[in-house]
Amino acid sequence: MVQARIQHDCSTELHGADLKATPARLAIMQLLEKTEQPIDVATITDYLKATNIKADQATVFRIINMFTDRGLTKQIQLNEGKFRYELSSKPEHHHLICQQCGTIEDISDCAVGDLEKDIEKKKDFKIASHSLEFYGMCRNCQQKIV
Amino acid sequence: MVQARIQHDCSTELHGADLKATPARLAIMQLLEKTEQPIDVATITDYLKATNIKADQATVFRIINMFTDRGLTKQIQLNEGKFRYELSSKPEHHHLICQQCGTIEDISDCAVGDLEKDIEKKKDFKIASHSLEFYGMCRNCQQKIV
DNA sequence: TTGACAAATGCAATCTAGTTGCATATAATA
DNA sequence: TATTATATGCAACTAGATTGCATTTGTCAA
Numbered sequence: 001m002v003q004a005r006i007q008h009d010c011s012t013e014l015h016g017a018d019l020k021a022t023p024a025r026l027a028i029m030q031l032l033e034k035t036e037q038p039i040d041v042a043t044i045t046d047y048l049k050a051t052n053i054k055a056d057q058a059t060v061f062r063i064i065n066m067f068t069d070r071g072l073t074k075q076i077q078l079n080e081g082k083f084r085y086e087l088s089s090k091p092e093h094h095h096l097i098c099q100q101c102g103t104i105e106d107i108s109d110c111a112v113g114d115l116e117k118d119i120e121k122k123k124d125f126k127i128a129s130h131s132l133e134f135y136g137m138c139r140n141c142q143q144k145i146v
Numbered sequence: 147m148v149q150a151r152i153q154h155d156c157s158t159e160l161h162g163a164d165l166k167a168t169p170a171r172l173a174i175m176q177l178l179e180k181t182e183q184p185i186d187v188a189t190i191t192d193y194l195k196a197t198n199i200k201a202d203q204a205t206v207f208r209i210i211n212m213f214t215d216r217g218l219t220k221q222i223q224l225n226e227g228k229f230r231y232e233l234s235s236k237p238e239h240h241h242l243i244c245q246q247c248g249t250i251e252d253i254s255d256c257a258v259g260d261l262e263k264d265i266e267k268k269k270d271f272k273i274a275s276h277s278l279e280f281y282g283m284c285r286n287c288q289q290k291i292v
Numbered sequence: 293t294t295g296a297c298a299a300a301t302g303c304a305a306t307c308t309a310g311t312t313g314c315a316t317a318t319a320a321t322a
Numbered sequence: 323t324a325t326t327a328t329a330t331g332c333a334a335c336t337a338g339a340t341t342g343c344a345t346t347t348g349t350c351a352a
Contacts, residue, residue, distance in 0.1 A: 019299090020348050020349070022299095022300065022301080024301085041338075042337095055301080057338090058303080058339085059302070062301080065339095065340095066300095079223055081310075081337085082338060083225075083227070083339090096273075105269070109268075110264075110265070115256055115257065119253060122253075123251070124288070125251070125280070125282055127280045127281070127282040128281050128282040128283070130278065130280045131278070131279050131281075132278045134265060134273045135273070136273040136274040136275070139270040139271065142270070165328090166319050166327095166328060167320095168328095168329065168330080202330070204311075204312080205331070207309085207310060208330080211310095227309080227338080227339075228308085228310090229309085
Protein backbone atom coordinates (compact mmCIF):
# COMPACT_ATOMS: atom_id res chain seq x y z
CA MET A 1 0.00 0.00 0.00
CA VAL A 2 1.42 3.31 -1.05
CA GLN A 3 1.67 5.98 1.62
CA ALA A 4 1.75 9.39 0.01
CA ARG A 5 2.00 12.73 1.76
CA ILE A 6 -1.12 14.37 0.50
CA GLN A 7 -1.93 18.07 0.85
CA HIS A 8 -4.57 18.10 3.49
CA ASP A 9 -8.03 18.89 2.12
CA CYS A 10 -9.77 21.27 4.50
CA SER A 11 -13.34 20.60 3.45
CA THR A 12 -13.96 18.46 6.51
CA GLU A 13 -13.01 21.30 8.83
CA LEU A 14 -15.23 23.68 6.89
CA HIS A 15 -18.18 21.33 6.98
CA GLY A 16 -17.56 20.81 10.67
CA ALA A 17 -18.02 24.54 11.11
CA ASP A 18 -21.18 24.45 9.00
CA LEU A 19 -19.54 26.19 6.09
CA LYS A 20 -19.64 25.21 2.45
CA ALA A 21 -16.32 24.22 0.98
CA THR A 22 -15.85 26.81 -1.74
CA PRO A 23 -12.59 27.25 -3.67
CA ALA A 24 -11.77 30.54 -1.94
CA ARG A 25 -12.38 29.10 1.52
CA LEU A 26 -10.33 26.01 0.83
CA ALA A 27 -7.46 28.08 -0.50
CA ILE A 28 -7.53 30.43 2.49
CA MET A 29 -7.55 27.51 4.91
CA GLN A 30 -4.57 26.00 3.13
CA LEU A 31 -2.72 29.30 3.19
CA LEU A 32 -3.38 29.62 6.90
CA GLU A 33 -2.11 26.11 7.46
CA LYS A 34 1.13 26.59 5.64
CA THR A 35 1.91 30.10 6.85
CA GLU A 36 4.08 30.51 9.93
CA GLN A 37 3.08 34.08 10.73
CA PRO A 38 -0.34 35.57 11.29
CA ILE A 39 -1.43 37.04 7.95
CA ASP A 40 -3.48 40.05 6.89
CA VAL A 41 -6.19 40.30 4.26
CA ALA A 42 -3.86 41.79 1.65
CA THR A 43 -1.64 38.72 1.91
CA ILE A 44 -4.64 36.47 1.45
CA THR A 45 -5.84 38.45 -1.56
CA ASP A 46 -2.40 38.31 -3.20
CA TYR A 47 -2.22 34.59 -2.59
CA LEU A 48 -5.60 33.98 -4.16
CA LYS A 49 -4.64 36.07 -7.17
CA ALA A 50 -1.40 34.09 -7.51
CA THR A 51 -3.28 30.81 -7.46
CA ASN A 52 -5.86 32.04 -9.95
CA ILE A 53 -8.71 31.85 -7.51
CA LYS A 54 -10.74 34.96 -8.05
CA ALA A 55 -12.33 36.39 -4.95
CA ASP A 56 -13.49 39.90 -4.27
CA GLN A 57 -12.06 41.66 -1.24
CA ALA A 58 -15.52 41.75 0.30
CA THR A 59 -15.59 37.98 0.00
CA VAL A 60 -12.21 37.62 1.63
CA PHE A 61 -13.31 39.77 4.55
CA ARG A 62 -16.52 37.84 4.82
CA ILE A 63 -14.69 34.54 4.79
CA ILE A 64 -12.11 35.46 7.38
CA ASN A 65 -14.74 36.98 9.65
CA MET A 66 -16.87 33.89 9.26
CA PHE A 67 -13.84 31.74 10.15
CA THR A 68 -13.25 33.86 13.22
CA ASP A 69 -16.91 33.72 14.28
CA ARG A 70 -16.94 29.95 13.97
CA GLY A 71 -13.72 29.66 15.92
CA LEU A 72 -11.53 28.44 13.07
CA THR A 73 -9.26 31.46 13.20
CA LYS A 74 -8.15 34.04 15.70
CA GLN A 75 -7.95 37.75 14.95
CA ILE A 76 -4.96 39.60 16.29
CA GLN A 77 -3.54 43.12 16.11
CA LEU A 78 0.10 44.11 16.17
CA ASN A 79 -0.23 47.87 16.34
CA GLU A 80 -0.39 48.18 12.58
CA GLY A 81 -3.90 49.51 12.13
CA LYS A 82 -5.16 46.31 10.60
CA PHE A 83 -6.01 42.79 11.65
CA ARG A 84 -4.05 39.63 11.18
CA TYR A 85 -5.36 36.09 11.39
CA GLU A 86 -4.04 32.71 12.38
CA LEU A 87 -5.52 29.27 12.90
CA SER A 88 -6.95 28.96 16.37
CA SER A 89 -6.00 25.29 16.32
CA LYS A 90 -2.39 26.39 16.81
CA PRO A 91 -1.17 25.61 20.30
CA GLU A 92 -1.23 28.49 22.78
CA HIS A 93 1.58 30.87 21.94
CA HIS A 94 2.60 34.50 21.78
CA HIS A 95 4.44 36.64 19.30
CA LEU A 96 7.88 38.15 19.07
CA ILE A 97 7.69 40.97 16.53
CA CYS A 98 10.96 42.29 15.15
CA GLN A 99 10.63 46.02 14.68
CA GLN A 100 13.56 45.96 12.26
CA CYS A 101 12.59 43.33 9.69
CA GLY A 102 8.99 42.67 10.63
CA THR A 103 9.40 38.97 11.21
CA ILE A 104 6.89 37.48 13.59
CA GLU A 105 8.09 34.54 15.59
CA ASP A 106 6.00 32.38 17.87
CA ILE A 107 6.90 31.63 21.42
CA SER A 108 5.09 28.77 23.09
CA ASP A 109 6.55 28.03 26.48
CA CYS A 110 5.46 31.19 28.20
CA ALA A 111 4.05 31.03 31.70
CA VAL A 112 1.10 33.39 31.42
CA GLY A 113 -1.16 30.83 32.99
CA ASP A 114 0.29 31.61 36.42
CA LEU A 115 -0.24 35.32 35.89
CA GLU A 116 -3.85 34.66 34.96
CA LYS A 117 -4.61 32.70 38.11
CA ASP A 118 -3.03 35.46 40.14
CA ILE A 119 -5.10 38.16 38.45
CA GLU A 120 -8.37 36.26 38.69
CA LYS A 121 -7.83 35.96 42.41
CA LYS A 122 -6.63 39.50 43.04
CA LYS A 123 -9.00 41.37 40.79
CA ASP A 124 -11.98 39.05 40.75
CA PHE A 125 -11.92 39.29 36.97
CA LYS A 126 -12.88 36.17 34.99
CA ILE A 127 -10.34 35.87 32.18
CA ALA A 128 -11.57 34.45 28.88
CA SER A 129 -8.52 35.13 26.76
CA HIS A 130 -5.43 37.25 26.61
CA SER A 131 -3.03 38.68 24.11
CA LEU A 132 0.65 39.03 24.71
CA GLU A 133 3.13 40.40 22.23
CA PHE A 134 6.77 41.33 22.55
CA TYR A 135 8.30 43.96 20.28
CA GLY A 136 12.03 44.24 19.78
CA MET A 137 14.86 42.94 17.65
CA CYS A 138 15.36 39.40 16.42
CA ARG A 139 18.67 37.56 16.48
CA ASN A 140 19.33 38.20 12.79
CA CYS A 141 18.87 41.93 12.98
CA GLN A 142 20.94 42.17 16.14
CA GLN A 143 23.85 40.59 14.29
CA LYS A 144 23.49 42.89 11.31
CA ILE A 145 23.65 45.96 13.52
CA VAL A 146 26.92 44.86 15.18
CA MET B 147 -0.72 80.83 52.97
CA VAL B 148 -3.63 79.30 51.13
CA GLN B 149 -3.09 75.88 49.66
CA ALA B 150 -5.51 75.34 46.82
CA ARG B 151 -5.80 72.22 44.72
CA ILE B 152 -5.19 73.68 41.34
CA GLN B 153 -5.87 71.87 38.06
CA HIS B 154 -2.43 71.09 36.78
CA ASP B 155 -1.42 73.21 33.82
CA CYS B 156 0.32 70.98 31.30
CA SER B 157 2.18 73.66 29.38
CA THR B 158 5.45 72.77 31.05
CA GLU B 159 5.20 69.18 29.84
CA LEU B 160 4.39 70.37 26.35
CA HIS B 161 7.29 72.79 26.27
CA GLY B 162 9.50 70.05 27.61
CA ALA B 163 8.59 68.03 24.55
CA ASP B 164 9.26 71.02 22.30
CA LEU B 165 5.60 71.55 21.59
CA LYS B 166 3.68 74.80 21.72
CA ALA B 167 1.00 74.94 24.38
CA THR B 168 -2.11 75.44 22.29
CA PRO B 169 -5.63 75.20 23.69
CA ALA B 170 -6.36 71.90 22.00
CA ARG B 171 -3.13 70.34 23.21
CA LEU B 172 -3.64 71.53 26.76
CA ALA B 173 -7.18 70.21 26.80
CA ILE B 174 -6.12 66.82 25.44
CA MET B 175 -3.35 66.55 28.01
CA GLN B 176 -5.81 67.32 30.77
CA LEU B 177 -8.28 64.78 29.44
CA LEU B 178 -5.57 62.16 29.34
CA GLU B 179 -4.59 63.01 32.91
CA LYS B 180 -8.05 62.70 34.32
CA THR B 181 -9.17 59.66 32.34
CA GLU B 182 -8.69 56.23 33.88
CA GLN B 183 -9.00 54.27 30.66
CA PRO B 184 -7.06 54.56 27.44
CA ILE B 185 -9.13 56.74 25.11
CA ASP B 186 -9.73 56.87 21.37
CA VAL B 187 -9.80 59.87 19.06
CA ALA B 188 -13.60 60.02 19.00
CA THR B 189 -13.62 60.43 22.78
CA ILE B 190 -11.10 63.24 22.52
CA THR B 191 -13.11 64.96 19.80
CA ASP B 192 -16.32 64.75 21.83
CA TYR B 193 -14.54 66.14 24.87
CA LEU B 194 -13.16 69.08 22.94
CA LYS B 195 -16.58 69.81 21.52
CA ALA B 196 -18.09 69.68 25.02
CA THR B 197 -15.53 72.12 26.33
CA ASN B 198 -15.99 74.46 23.38
CA ILE B 199 -12.50 74.00 22.09
CA LYS B 200 -12.81 73.70 18.38
CA ALA B 201 -10.34 71.37 16.74
CA ASP B 202 -10.58 69.58 13.44
CA GLN B 203 -10.22 65.82 13.47
CA ALA B 204 -7.03 66.15 11.44
CA THR B 205 -5.67 68.32 14.22
CA VAL B 206 -6.61 65.81 16.89
CA PHE B 207 -4.88 63.03 14.99
CA ARG B 208 -1.85 65.22 14.46
CA ILE B 209 -1.72 66.14 18.12
CA ILE B 210 -2.04 62.62 19.45
CA ASN B 211 0.51 61.31 16.95
CA MET B 212 2.86 64.10 17.91
CA PHE B 213 2.39 63.22 21.59
CA THR B 214 3.15 59.60 20.83
CA ASP B 215 6.24 60.49 18.77
CA ARG B 216 7.57 62.65 21.56
CA GLY B 217 6.92 59.96 24.12
CA LEU B 218 4.15 61.73 26.01
CA THR B 219 1.57 59.10 25.17
CA LYS B 220 1.44 55.43 24.30
CA GLN B 221 -0.68 54.00 21.52
CA ILE B 222 -2.47 50.75 22.25
CA GLN B 223 -4.92 48.47 20.47
CA LEU B 224 -7.63 46.35 22.02
CA ASN B 225 -8.82 44.45 18.95
CA GLU B 226 -11.29 47.16 18.05
CA GLY B 227 -9.88 48.31 14.74
CA LYS B 228 -8.77 51.63 16.15
CA PHE B 229 -6.12 53.03 18.44
CA ARG B 230 -6.40 54.16 22.02
CA TYR B 231 -4.00 56.40 23.88
CA GLU B 232 -2.82 56.81 27.43
CA LEU B 233 -0.13 58.83 29.16
CA SER B 234 3.18 57.04 29.01
CA SER B 235 4.02 58.53 32.39
CA LYS B 236 1.61 56.05 33.94
CA PRO B 237 3.42 53.32 35.82
CA GLU B 238 3.90 50.03 33.97
CA HIS B 239 0.59 48.22 33.83
CA HIS B 240 -1.67 46.05 31.72
CA HIS B 241 -5.35 46.03 30.92
CA LEU B 242 -8.33 43.96 31.94
CA ILE B 243 -11.01 44.48 29.32
CA CYS B 244 -14.53 43.45 30.22
CA GLN B 245 -16.18 42.03 27.10
CA GLN B 246 -19.58 42.61 28.66
CA CYS B 247 -19.55 46.29 29.64
CA GLY B 248 -16.36 47.46 27.95
CA THR B 249 -14.73 48.75 31.12
CA ILE B 250 -10.96 48.80 30.98
CA GLU B 251 -9.21 48.30 34.29
CA ASP B 252 -5.51 48.60 34.92
CA ILE B 253 -3.46 45.94 36.59
CA SER B 254 -0.04 46.94 37.83
CA ASP B 255 1.57 44.16 39.80
CA CYS B 256 2.06 41.75 36.97
CA ALA B 257 5.29 39.82 36.71
CA VAL B 258 5.99 40.06 32.99
CA GLY B 259 9.54 41.15 33.67
CA ASP B 260 10.48 37.60 34.55
CA LEU B 261 8.91 36.29 31.36
CA GLU B 262 10.89 38.82 29.38
CA LYS B 263 14.25 37.80 30.81
CA ASP B 264 13.37 34.20 30.11
CA ILE B 265 12.48 34.93 26.50
CA GLU B 266 15.51 37.07 25.82
CA LYS B 267 17.69 34.22 26.96
CA LYS B 268 15.82 31.42 25.21
CA LYS B 269 15.09 33.13 21.93
CA ASP B 270 17.95 35.59 21.71
CA PHE B 271 15.38 38.28 20.98
CA LYS B 272 16.04 41.76 22.39
CA ILE B 273 12.74 42.98 23.84
CA ALA B 274 12.02 46.69 23.60
CA SER B 275 8.42 46.66 24.74
CA HIS B 276 5.45 44.39 25.14
CA SER B 277 1.70 44.53 25.23
CA LEU B 278 -0.41 42.35 27.45
CA GLU B 279 -4.17 42.46 27.68
CA PHE B 280 -6.67 40.21 29.38
CA TYR B 281 -10.19 39.90 28.04
CA GLY B 282 -13.02 38.56 30.14
CA MET B 283 -15.68 39.60 32.61
CA CYS B 284 -15.34 42.12 35.40
CA ARG B 285 -16.65 41.65 38.92
CA ASN B 286 -19.73 43.76 38.28
CA CYS B 287 -20.85 41.90 35.21
CA GLN B 288 -20.22 38.53 36.85
CA GLN B 289 -22.63 39.50 39.62
CA LYS B 290 -25.28 40.68 37.19
CA ILE B 291 -25.21 37.39 35.33
CA VAL B 292 -25.80 35.32 38.49
C1' DT C 293 -27.87 12.41 -11.57
C1' DT C 294 -30.38 16.18 -11.06
C1' DG C 295 -33.17 19.80 -9.15
C1' DA C 296 -34.13 22.90 -5.31
C1' DC C 297 -32.60 26.00 -2.06
C1' DA C 298 -29.89 27.95 1.41
C1' DA C 299 -25.63 29.82 1.47
C1' DA C 300 -21.81 32.22 -0.82
C1' DT C 301 -20.07 35.53 -4.05
C1' DG C 302 -19.39 39.76 -7.09
C1' DC C 303 -20.01 44.28 -7.58
C1' DA C 304 -20.54 48.78 -6.29
C1' DA C 305 -21.52 51.84 -2.86
C1' DT C 306 -20.51 53.10 1.73
C1' DC C 307 -18.27 53.65 6.29
C1' DT C 308 -14.77 54.62 9.67
C1' DA C 309 -10.15 55.52 10.95
C1' DG C 310 -6.48 57.94 9.74
C1' DT C 311 -3.44 61.05 6.55
C1' DT C 312 -1.87 64.93 3.61
C1' DG C 313 -1.22 69.50 1.09
C1' DC C 314 -1.70 73.99 1.42
C1' DA C 315 -3.23 78.46 2.90
C1' DT C 316 -4.09 80.82 7.19
C1' DA C 317 -3.62 81.63 12.11
C1' DT C 318 -1.12 81.74 16.41
C1' DA C 319 2.26 80.84 20.41
C1' DA C 320 6.82 81.88 21.60
C1' DT C 321 10.73 84.66 21.46
C1' DA C 322 13.56 88.69 20.99
C1' DT D 323 4.82 94.09 19.49
C1' DA D 324 6.89 92.27 15.32
C1' DT D 325 8.77 88.06 13.61
C1' DT D 326 8.69 83.42 12.52
C1' DA D 327 8.51 78.70 13.10
C1' DT D 328 4.90 75.94 14.30
C1' DA D 329 0.08 74.60 14.53
C1' DT D 330 -4.47 74.53 12.67
C1' DG D 331 -8.58 74.37 9.41
C1' DC D 332 -10.30 72.73 5.50
C1' DA D 333 -10.98 69.66 2.00
C1' DA D 334 -9.49 65.98 -0.49
C1' DC D 335 -7.76 61.45 -0.08
C1' DT D 336 -6.25 56.60 1.40
C1' DA D 337 -6.68 52.10 3.51
C1' DG D 338 -9.20 48.81 5.88
C1' DA D 339 -13.43 47.00 6.44
C1' DT D 340 -18.66 46.52 5.78
C1' DT D 341 -23.19 46.17 3.41
C1' DG D 342 -27.25 45.58 0.07
C1' DC D 343 -28.69 43.24 -3.56
C1' DA D 344 -28.71 40.47 -7.64
C1' DT D 345 -26.54 36.31 -9.23
C1' DT D 346 -24.10 32.03 -8.68
C1' DT D 347 -22.86 27.73 -6.54
C1' DG D 348 -22.26 23.83 -3.08
C1' DT D 349 -24.94 20.53 -0.89
C1' DC D 350 -28.32 17.21 -0.07
C1' DA D 351 -32.47 14.75 -0.91
C1' DA D 352 -35.13 12.58 -4.31
